[in-house]
Amino acid sequence: MLWAVIGILVGIIIGINTSVSIPLEYIKYTAVVIVGILDSLLGAIRAEA
Helix, strand or coil: CHHHHHHHHHHHHHHHHCCCCCCHHHHHHHHHHHHHHHHHHHHHHHHHC
């Protein structure tokens, strides 16, 4: 569980410090992908606990 939390924090820090522009056409798909990733990570953390 610790590694998952560390990975999430490192990813957030890297994401904040980089400037990536997402085209307007892909914003809906990007939101779905982010929710899917968070669901997978939180499900894995819950299964491990």
